[in-house]
Each structure stands twice: as C-alpha cells, then as structure tokens.
Amino acid sequence: MRTKLERREHFSGLLFVAPLIAVLILVAGWPLARTLYFSFTDAYLDDSANHVLIGFRNFVDVAGDPVWWRAVRNTAIFTAISVAIETVLGLAIALLLHGAIPGRGLVRAAILVPWAMPVVVSTKIWEWMLNDQFGVVNRAIVGLGLADHGVAWVANGSLLLGVVIFIDVWMTTPFMVLLILAGLQILPEEIFEAAEVDGIPWWKRLWSITLPLLAPTIGVAVLFRVLDALRMFDLAYVLAGANVNAMTMSIYARDRLINNQELGVGSAASTMVFLLIALVAIFIVGAMRLDRSGAAER
Amino acid sequence: MASVALRSVSKSFGHVPVITDVNLEIADGELVVFVGPSGCGKSTLLRLIAGLVPVGAGDIVIDGEVVTDIPASKRGIAFVFQSYALYPHMTIARNIGFALETLGLSRQEIDAKVAEVAATLKIDHLLARRPRELSGGQRQRVAIGRALVRQPEVFLFDEPLSNLDSDLRMEMRMEIAKLHANLAATMIYVTHDQVEAMTLADRIVVLNRGRIEQIGTPQQLYHAPQNRFVAGFIGSPRMNFMAVSANASSSDCHMQGPGSLSFDVSLSAPGVPAEIGIRPEALSIATQGQGKVTGTLERLEDLGHEHLAYIRIAPDVAWSVRLSNSLGKNALGTSIGLDWRFEDLFLFDKNGHRLDHSLSHERSAVANGVRA
Numbered sequence: 001m002r003t004k005l006e007r008r009e010h011f012s013g014l015l016f017v018a019p020l021i022a023v024l025i026l027v028a029g030w031p032l033a034r035t036l037y038f039s040f041t042d043a044y045l046d047d048s049a050n051h052v053l054i055g056f057r058n059f060v061d062v063a064g065d066p067v068w069w070r071a072v073r074n075t076a077i078f079t080a081i082s083v084a085i086e087t088v089l090g091l092a093i094a095l096l097l098h099g100a101i102p103g104r105g106l107v108r109a110a111i112l113v114p115w116a117m118p119v120v121v122s123t124k125i126w127e128w129m130l131n132d133q134f135g136v137v138n139r140a141i142v143g144l145g146l147a148d149h150g151v152a153w154v155a156n157g158s159l160l161l162g163v164v165i166f167i168d169v170w171m172t173t174p175f176m177v178l179l180i181l182a183g184l185q186i187l188p189e190e191i192f193e194a195a196e197v198d199g200i201p202w203w204k205r206l207w208s209i210t211l212p213l214l215a216p217t218i219g220v221a222v223l224f225r226v227l228d229a230l231r232m233f234d235l236a237y238v239l240a241g242a243n244v245n246a247m248t249m250s251i252y253a254r255d256r257l258i259n260n261q262e263l264g265v266g267s268a269a270s271t272m273v274f275l276l277i278a279l280v281a282i283f284i285v286g287a288m289r290l291d292r293s294g295a296a297e298r
Numbered sequence: 299m300a301s302v303a304l305r306s307v308s309k310s311f312g313h314v315p316v317i318t319d320v321n322l323e324i325a326d327g328e329l330v331v332f333v334g335p336s337g338c339g340k341s342t343l344l345r346l347i348a349g350l351v352p353v354g355a356g357d358i359v360i361d362g363e364v365v366t367d368i369p370a371s372k373r374g375i376a377f378v379f380q381s382y383a384l385y386p387h388m389t390i391a392r393n394i395g396f397a398l399e400t401l402g403l404s405r406q407e408i409d410a411k412v413a414e415v416a417a418t419l420k421i422d423h424l425l426a427r428r429p430r431e432l433s434g435g436q437r438q439r440v441a442i443g444r445a446l447v448r449q450p451e452v453f454l455f456d457e458p459l460s461n462l463d464s465d466l467r468m469e470m471r472m473e474i475a476k477l478h479a480n481l482a483a484t485m486i487y488v489t490h491d492q493v494e495a496m497t498l499a500d501r502i503v504v505l506n507r508g509r510i511e512q513i514g515t516p517q518q519l520y521h522a523p524q525n526r527f528v529a530g531f532i533g534s535p536r537m538n539f540m541a542v543s544a545n546a547s548s549s550d551c552h553m554q555g556p557g558s559l560s561f562d563v564s565l566s567a568p569g570v571p572a573e574i575g576i577r578p579e580a581l582s583i584a585t586q587g588q589g590k591v592t593g594t595l596e597r598l599e600d601l602g603h604e605h606l607a608y609i610r611i612a613p614d615v616a617w618s619v620r621l622s623n624s625l626g627k628n629a630l631g632t633s634i635g636l637d638w639r640f641e642d643l644f645l646f647d648k649n650g651h652r653l654d655h656s657l658s659h660e661r662s663a664v665a666n667g668v669r670a
C-alpha cells in the first residue's frame with residue numbers, strides 16, 4: 001500500500017512533467033504523426049490535401065531505389081569513419097590537455113573555435129581552401145613539391161565523401177575533446193597516484209584504468225555523435241548539394257520531398273531514416289548499458 | 299628494506315612555502331609517525347618522499363641512493379591513501395594483484411601471492427567482489443594488501459585509519475603494529491590520532507607550518523617536549539598553560555600569576571619563564587585551603603573510566619584536570635585548590651622554549667601565606 005505522502009509525491013511529480021509532455025507531443029509527436037501518415041499516401045507537396053492511402057507502396061518505392069541505398073551506404077561510411085576518428089582524436093587531445101601542459105587554458109579556449117562556427121561558414125571556408133585552382137591547400141601541396149598539380153578535392157566525386165568526413169572531423173572533434181575532458185576531470189586523482197606509486201607503466205594505466213573508468217563518458221559522447229552523424233544534412237548539402245557521391249539519407253529524403261515534390265515518398269524516406277536512427281540508438285544504449293551500470297560503476 | 303633520509307627538503311606551492319628545510323634520518327625498519335595540526339604539510343612531506351610531488355629544494359635519499367629525480371614508479375615504495383584509492387572497476391583480487399601484472403609473473407604466481415596476502419589480512423572471502431561492495435574497514439585492508447603484495451622497501455601511510463570507527467581503528471592499529479613487527483619494513487605513518495602516534499611509533503616527528511618542531515620517541519615527546527608547541531600538541535586532553543610574571547635573580551626565580559600562584563624555582567640554565575604548563579593528569583585536588591593555585595570549578599565531565607574537571611583560574615585561563623573519581627555536582631561553582639608534583643611542572647620562556655629547572659626551593663603559595 002502506498003502511503004498518503006507517496007501518493008502526493010507521485011501526483012506532484014506528474015504535475016511537473018505534464019507541461020513537458022504536452023510540449024513534446026506538440027512539437028515532436030504531431031509532425032512525426034503527420035509524416036508517418038503521409039508516408040502511406042500518394043500526396044504531392046503542391047496539393048497535399050488531395051491524396052489517397054496507398055499502403056506500403058512508398059516504402060517499396062524507396063527500398064527499390066538504388067540512390068537510396070547509395071545514400072544509406074554513404075551515411076554509414078560517413079558515420080563510422082568520422083565518429084571513429086573524432087573519438088580517437090578527441091580522446092588523445094583530451095588526455096594531452098588533462099596533463100599539466102603550459103598554456104592549456106588558452107588551448108582549451110582555442111580548440112572550441114571550430115565548434116562555435118556556423119556549419120555553413122566553416123564548410124564554405126574549407127570549400128575555398130580546398131578549391132582545385134585557387135585553394136591554399138593545393139597551393140601548399142604544389143609549393144612544397146608534394147605533387148606537380150593540385151588535387152580536385154571537391155570536384156572529384158570519389159574524394160567528395162572523404163572531404164565531408166574531413167570537415168566534420170575538423171568541426172566536431174572539439175565537442176568530443178570537451179566531453180571527454182570533463183569526464184577525465186571527475187576521475188579521482190588518487191587512483192592514478194596509487195597506480196603510479198605501484199610502478200604501473202603509463203600505457204597500462206591508460207588501458208586498464210583510464211579507459212574503463214572513462215567508458216561511460218565515451219559511450220555517451222559516441223551515442224551523441226552517431227545519432228548526429230546519421231542525420232547528417234547541412235555540411236554535405238552545402239558542399240555537394242544532391243551529388244550522389246556525398247548524398248546522405250537526409251539529403252535523399254529532402255531531394256524526393258522538395259525537388260520532386262513527392263510528399264508521400266519523401267515522408268516514407270524520412271520515416272525510414274527516423275526508424276533506422278532509433279534502432280541504432282536502442283542498440284548502442286543496450287550494448288553499453290548506459291542507462292544502468294555506467295553510473296553505478298563509479 | 300631501506301633507510302630514508304630527507305636532506306634540507308623544501309617545497310612551495312606557488313609562493314606559499316609548505317615545507318621548509320626539513321632534515322630527517324629514518325633508520326631501516328623503523329616506524330616513524332608524522333603528527334601536526336591540519337595543513338602543516340604532513341601529506342605533502344609524504345608525497346615528496348613518494349615522488350608524487352617534485353621536490354623544490356634538497357634531496358630525498360632511499361637506501362643510500364639519491365632519488366630526488368627518480369619517478370614515483372621506480373622508488374620501490376608503497377603508499378596507502380586515506381581514501382583507499384582502490385580501482386573501482388576491478389575485483390578485489392585484481393586490485394591487489396594489479397601491480398604484479400607488469401612484473402612478468404605468471405597468472406598462477408600472481409594468484410598465489412594475492413591469496414597469501416588476502417589470507418594474512420583476512421579478506422580472502424572478498425576476492426571476487428568489487429570495492430563498492432565492501433565496508434570501509436574491508437577496503438582499508440585491501441589497500442594495505444595492495445601495498446603488501448609488492449614487498450616494497452618502504453611503506454607510506456597517509457591517515458589510513460581516519461575513516462574508520464574507533465573499534466575498527468584499534469583492531470587495524472594492532473594489525474599494522476603486527477605487520478611492522480613481522481616485516482621489519484621501514485614505515486612512515488601520518489595520523490591525527492594521539493593514541494595511534496603514541497602506540498605505533500618508534501619515533502614521532504612533530505610538524506608545524508612545514509617545519510619540524512621536534513623528533514623523538516613518544517616518551518621523550520611526552521616527558522621532555524622541547525617547546526610549548528610540542529608540549530601542547532602531544533597529550534590529550536592537552537597540557538594546561540598559564541602566563542606568569544617572573545623576576546629572576548641569577549638562577550633563582552620567583553613567579554607570580556593568576557589564582558594566587560606564587561612560588562620560586564631555580565633554573566638550571568639562564569632564561570626567564572613566561573609561561574607554565576602542567577598536564578591534566580599531573581594535577582590533583584588539594585585539601586581545603588591548600589594547593590599551588592586556586593580557581594572555580596566550572597564544569598564536570600564523566601567519561602566512565604575517568605572524570606574531567608574544568609577549573610577557571612582567570613577570565614581567560616581554564617585548566618582541565620583528570621581525576622579518577624567525580625567531585626560531585628555539589629562542588630560546581632566552589633573554589634578549588636590544585637596541586638602538582640614539582641617535577642611535573644614545565645616552564646617556557648617568551649619564545650616558547652622549554653626551560654629546565656631543578657627540584658629545590660619550591661614553596662607553596664599557601665604555605666607562605668601569600669594567598670589573599
């Protein structure tokens with residue numbers, strides 16, 4: 001039996017969450033429901049009121065489109081490689097900054113600059129720097145004698161995805177650094193001193209103490225980044241538009257929805273993106289058991 | 299096993315000097331206890347010896363070898379932290395055996411050593427658990443086990459028992475004393491606890507503001523403190539002090555102070571006493587109208603095995619007296635005379651240095667009718 005006090009606490013708890021749930025339903029639930037609904041219709045964007053339900057035909061359409069699968073592949077490659085590089089690089093830089101190096105306050109502030117810049121701005125800057133004729137990167141490569149003519153970084157289709165990954169790494173590694181640094185700073189220092197006195201070499205301290213204790217932090221950071229990378233749109237779109245070499249799932253959905261005006265098919269693609277991301281999220285949370293053991297491990 | 303020596307060691311954090319010119323020789327197999335008020339630099343000194351903090355000036359010598367520039371991991375010492383500092387994600391067995399993993403021992407050898415140490419410390423039933431599943435006392439045993447298993451030259455303990463309750467503390471204190479006797483290892487032990495210091499130490503080092511006030515056996519510090527600080531720090535309840543005015547004619551010295559205090563002493567060396575000190579256990583209640591000093595009984599504390607009486611001698615002077623029986627509630631507020639044996643009296647000059655005095659010439663204030 002619940003006591004009166006417990007009941008009252010339960011009730012006031014509900015009272016506090018209620019507005020949040022209402023807002024969530026309004027801003028997330030409603031559009032989601034509409035997208036889901038349209039994905040089962042043959043609606044077009046210019047006249048969305050005029051449509052009939054056509055079952056799973058839109059989903060079959062998307063699943064049969066080789067461009068969609070290309071977009072899925074691009075997104076998967078982009079996510080896997082960029083998040084992997086960002087994690088390793090972020091960890092390395094965080095470990096460096098955590099050590100007592102002179103001027104680390106300045107470095108910590110400076111490292112935030114790429115993260116603070118608008119995506120469009122930094123993408124455009126890099127596009128210019130990577131320009132095959134006028135870009136400083138090619139200028140430097142030729143100047144140093146590494147190659148006799150510049151590389152067509154952005155214009156060459158096969159390099160495009162690599163450039164997207166590179167710019168993303170440049171932009172989001174600071175985020176990783178800060179998250180991991182915050183995780184490092186709350187680890188109890190005496191544990192590392194104990195290991196040092198016990199004669200444990202630094203690589204074993206890193207591998208057997210730092211990394212296991214940091215795992216929950218890294219897990220959360222990776223989860224954030226993977227979910228973010230899976231819906232990658234802005235950077236790739238600014239750099240390459242609807243070029244299939246760098247087309248992500250989100251760009252594909254937008255392409256069908258806006259360029260082709262196919263509200264039904266576009267919604268179906270969006271729904272599939274959403275479902276895929278949700279699936280990956282559930283998988284990662286489950287695999288790392290972030291919800292439970294992570295915090296208790298401390 | 300090894301000796302440890304500190305040669306003119308100093309250390310500052312920024313511009314704040316924390317350790318100033320510390321010289322100390324610790325013999326092989328000795329157990330030395332560092333005591334001192336909070337913030338006096340005990341932990342810092344221990345961490346300097348361990349190599350966890352770089353030395354500012356001077357040298358640290360372990361087993362005859364200067365290790366000032368050798369990293370902590372190569373000094374062959376073990377450190378037991380107040381917070382235990384166990385690895386939270388490892389089992390107890392791995393916690394204890396972790397340092398052995400880098401020594402190229404086989405799994406079986408490591409397991410055997412861990413089992414042996416665990417048996418010594420009576421934690422063998424806990425080996426599969428993790429630190430958070432252990433009580434404070436058990437964690438402390440694991441921390442000590444982790445130090446033991448490496449068979450280090452020198453053990454450093456930083457207030458290892460301060461998070462335990464008094465029963466466990468006593469048990470662990472005996473355990474550490476036993477370990478020290480069995481291993482004959484050199485140990486340096488920081489504590490706040492008087493009893494730990496007095497019972498464990500071969501020698502005690504009293505620190506104050508980063509300087510050594512006195513080094514000596516527990517008995518030397520208790521019976522012959524070199525200065526007022528050590529006299530006040532060693533012993534609990536602390537020594538009673540009172541400022542006196544003295545007029546010295548050659549070595550004979552007449553002293554007066556609050557509570558009708560008036561007596562003569564003869565000093566064995568030149569100096570002018572400015573303060574007297576008497577331990578609570580050296581005081582006794584004088585028979586009616588007698589005693590070397592008088593005051594008002596202000597408060598009584600019954601601790602069961604002993605009684606403490608607080609006697610106000612002057613507005614800013616209250617002395618504590620340790621008694622075996624209670625004075626009774628009725629005595630509160632009455633005038634009480636206190637007496638002591640002459641050899642229990644300590645004299646300090648205005649700089650806090652203790653002055654030696656000889657036994658002769660003492661006259662009770664009352665006996666001379668000086669009492670108002």
Ligand SMILES: Nc1ncnc2c1ncn2[C@@H]1O[C@H](COP(=O)(O)OP(=O)(O)OP(=O)(O)O)[C@@H](O)[C@H]1O
Pocket residue numbers: 311316334335336337338339340341342343
């Ligand atoms: N890393 C540090 N940076 C700056 N000051 C420090 C540092 N470590 C210690 N101190 C200062 O040095 C002084 C001595 O500290 P220490 O920890 O050695 O004292 P302690 O005698 O061990 O005290 P306690 O009995 O409270 O443990 C303190 O005033 C402290 O504030």
Ligand SMILES: [Mg+2]
Pocket residue numbers: 340341342456
């Ligand atoms: Mg300390």
